[in-house]
Amino acid sequence: MEFSYIIEGGDFSKAGSASSEVKKILKQLNLAPEKIKKIAVAMYEAEVNIVAHAYKGVMEGKIDAEKVFLRFRDEGPGIEDVDKAMQEGFSTASEEVRQMGFGAGMGLPNIRKNSDSLKVSSEVGKGTTVEITSYINN
Amino acid sequence: MSGRNFHHALKILEEVCIGCTHCMKACPTEALRIRQGKAQLMEDRCIDCGRCMEVCPVSAISIEQDDFEDIFKYAVRVALVPSVLIGQFPRHYAARKIYSGILEQGFTHVYEAEHGASLLIRQINQYLEQHADPRPVISSFCPAIVRLIQVRFPSLVENIILLKAPLDIAAISFKKELMERGYDEKEIGIFYVTPCAAKIAAIKSPVGELSSPITGVIKQDDIFNKVYTSFKKEEKSTCIVPEKEQLRAEEMGWSLTGGESRHINGRCLAIDGISNAIEFLEQIENGSVSNFEFIELRACDESCAGGILTTANRFLVSERLQERVLKYNADFKEGKIIDNKSIDRHTEYLVDHIALENIEPRSMMKLDDDMEAAMKKMDSIQKLLGYLPGIDCGACGAPSCKTLAEDIVQKRAKTSDCIFVQNALAVAPGKPDKAEKIWGINRFDKLVP
Ligand SMILES: Nc1ncnc2c1ncn2[C@@H]1O[C@H](COP(=O)(O)OP(=O)(O)OP(=O)(O)O)[C@@H](O)[C@H]1O
Numbered sequence: 070m071e072f073s074y075i076i077e078g079g080d081f082s083k084a085g086s087a088s089s090e091v092k093k094i095l096k097q098l099n100l101a102p103e104k105i106k107k108i109a110v111a112m113y114e115a116e117v118n119i120v121a122h123a124y125k126g127v128m129e130g131k132i133d134a135e136k137v138f139l140r141f142r143d144e145g146p147g148i149e150d151v152d153k154a155m156q157e158g159f160s161t162a163s164e165e166v167r168q169m170g171f172g173a174g175m176g177l178p179n180i181r182k183n184s185d186s187l188k189v190s191s192e193v194g195k196g197t198t199v200e201i202t203s204y205i206n207n
Numbered sequence: 208m209s210g211r212n213f214h215h216a217l218k219i220l221e222e223v224c225i226g227c228t229h230c231m232k233a234c235p236t237e238a239l240r241i242r243q244g245k246a247q248l249m250e251d252r253c254i255d256c257g258r259c260m261e262v263c264p265v266s267a268i269s270i271e272q273d274d275f276e277d278i279f280k281y282a283v284r285v286a287l288v289p290s291v292l293i294g295q296f297p298r299h300y301a302a303r304k305i306y307s308g309i310l311e312q313g314f315t316h317v318y319e320a321e322h323g324a325s326l327l328i329r330q331i332n333q334y335l336e337q338h339a340d341p342r343p344v345i346s347s348f349c350p351a352i353v354r355l356i357q358v359r360f361p362s363l364v365e366n367i368i369l370l371k372a373p374l375d376i377a378a379i380s381f382k383k384e385l386m387e388r389g390y391d392e393k394e395i396g397i398f399y400v401t402p403c404a405a406k407i408a409a410i411k412s413p414v415g416e417l418s419s420p421i422t423g424v425i426k427q428d429d430i431f432n433k434v435y436t437s438f439k440k441e442e443k444s445t446c447i448v449p450e451k452e453q454l455r456a457e458e459m460g461w462s463l464t465g466g467e468s469r470h471i472n473g474r475c476l477a478i479d480g481i482s483n484a485i486e487f488l489e490q491i492e493n494g495s496v497s498n499f500e501f502i503e504l505r506a507c508d509e510s511c512a513g514g515i516l517t518t519a520n521r522f523l524v525s526e527r528l529q530e531r532v533l534k535y536n537a538d539f540k541e542g543k544i545i546d547n548k549s550i551d552r553h554t555e556y557l558v559d560h561i562a563l564e565n566i567e568p569r570s571m572m573k574l575d576d577d578m579e580a581a582m583k584k585m586d587s588i589q590k591l592l593g594y595l596p597g598i599d600c601g602a603c604g605a606p607s608c609k610t611l612a613e614d615i616v617q618k619r620a621k622t623s624d625c626i627f628v629q630n631a632l633a634v635a636p637g638k639p640d641k642a643e644k645i646w647g648i649n650r651f652d653k654l655v656p
């Protein structure tokens with residue numbers, strides 16, 4: 070099955086709402102609680118990254134018997150050095166974003182920790198695509 | 208713990224129920240439906256939080272209790288009372304007077320249910336040191352919250368602390384104390400005076416323990432009415448002096464909001480009210496609040512001061528308990544408190560019996576055990592939602608169009624249960640449709656032809 074949700078950049082009051090919807094779907098599909106927990110963390114971080122760093126984006130998902138695949142595409146500033154961005158503690162978050170409790174530079178490392186595969190591709194000045202895969206039976 | 212046998216304290220009185228949908232709309236776990244003009248409970252979803260009872264306009268939802276006369280089957284009859292009970296009475300009635308009033312109803316002992324709290328504080332702090340993961344740890348105090356997590360947040364079940372609530376600790380301790388004083392276990396009946404339905408459910412079908420140390424339950428409002436009436440009549444002023452065992456300050460305030468969290472080391476938070484709790488559990492599930500050590504969650508506004516069986520105003524109850532804490536602290540400073548608690552003599556035994564067994568998730572959200580089947584059902588739900596009007600009127604007997612769609616897919620309901628679908632089928636083509644006058648044409652152009 071497939072689904073997609075729009076994510077608005079800069080609107081922290083709604084950050085996490087797309088993830089909440091998908092979480093509901095995962096619960097309805099009866100995925101193991103530990104799996105849901107990990108996917109929930111990964112997609113929340115990816116969603117917040119669009120809210121915090123990009124202008125607007127979309128989460129597209131595809132679930133089959135084997136895996137949950139989530140793709141986050143955004144229009145935004147892009148990431149200059151993806152390898153660097155993946156390091157724990159690296160963040161370019163603005164003071165404003167930090168005051169909201171984000172910007173520890175833990176988002177991308179957390180996504181990696183909580184998924185089976187993570188692919189980040191980005192074009193500076195255009196946008197970023199984050200692809201997360203979680204296998205259901207492992 | 209077989210999982211199938213859920214005991215619920217909340218009962219729908221069919222003769223009284225008018226099938227009005229109030230309860231169905233208020234239920235946080237979508238556990239109610241209307242069938243044959245009456246509210247019907249889905250047993251495996253109900254968490255006994257009591258929100259339905261609160262909103263019922265005709266008092267058709269009641270809480271069952273054990274027959275009061277049952278206490279007389281026991282030679283030793285202990286009333287295990289929550290500290291919020293005192294708050295039900297006007298403030299000029301001293302705790303001692305209230306407890307002697309309870310004894311006059313036929314009990315041989317009154318023991319406060321929070322006596323286990325100071326031991327529990329030490330145990331929780333130790334638990335946090337010994338279990339580094341997962342975080343945050345969630346309190347097991349409120350049984351409605353424990354059940355909410357089981358059915359709606361199965362992935363957070365492992366965050367619930369596996370330690371018993373003070374109520375159980377107090378019951379175990381006092382029973383042991385009485386046995387050491389020479390009573391036979393069979394002679395002892397421990398009756399909990401409950402402020403809510405959730406505690407009854409927890410006692411009758413415990414989660415995480417095989418059986419409860421408590422013999423029976425009595426509703427707080429019932430005992431209040433009995434005792435208060437006897438005060439009013441002033442018939443007997445014998446005032447039996449109850450055994451003197453003082454709760455400590457931290458124990459008196461335990462069941463109020465913040466009662467647990469303020470004694471736990473590290474970053475903690477206290478949240479009361481079921482919708483606040485749900486909102487926060489969502490966040491915990493996202494991993495966005497993982498740098499908390501301990502979260503206290505209570506289903507009722509103002510925690511147990513707002514329990515469904517509370518007769519007095521919840522804020523006044525809370526105020527009275529806080530005053531009791533202040534008075535205790537003042538007396539303590541002046542050396543007036545004799546800290547002689549029987550529970551302190553049983554610490555070792557209690558520590559050995561304080562652990563809860565595993566708590567099982569039992570998701571109510573899953574559409575099917577088999578994922579492929581669940582996916583098919585979800586597709587059907589999406590299709591149905593394309594047809595249903597999205598008004599969530601409840602006239603179909605389900606709390607929302609989405610739940611009706613789920614019910615249809617689960618074969619608990621039919622598409623034609625929707626009155627708008629019925630209307631669309633009934634109206635002859637080209638004729639004006641009354642529903643459209645109210646809701647506009649656009650709303651219905653998607654309804655099945
Ligand atoms: N969608 C995105 N668009 C643009 N830049 C991004 C995006 N996602 C991440 N980045 C860049 O990568 C950096 C690291 O991201 P990461 O999620 O690890 O940390 P953070 O968002 O800064 O802080 P935290 O996630 O801990 O709140 C960000 O500071 C930002 O510079």
Ligand code: SF4
Nearest residue numbers: 349403505507511514
């Ligand atoms: S907050 Fe207290 S009174 Fe309310 S349901 Fe929970 S335990 Fe019962």
Ligand SMILES: [Mg+2]
Nearest residue numbers: 117118176177
């Ligand atoms: Mg981030």
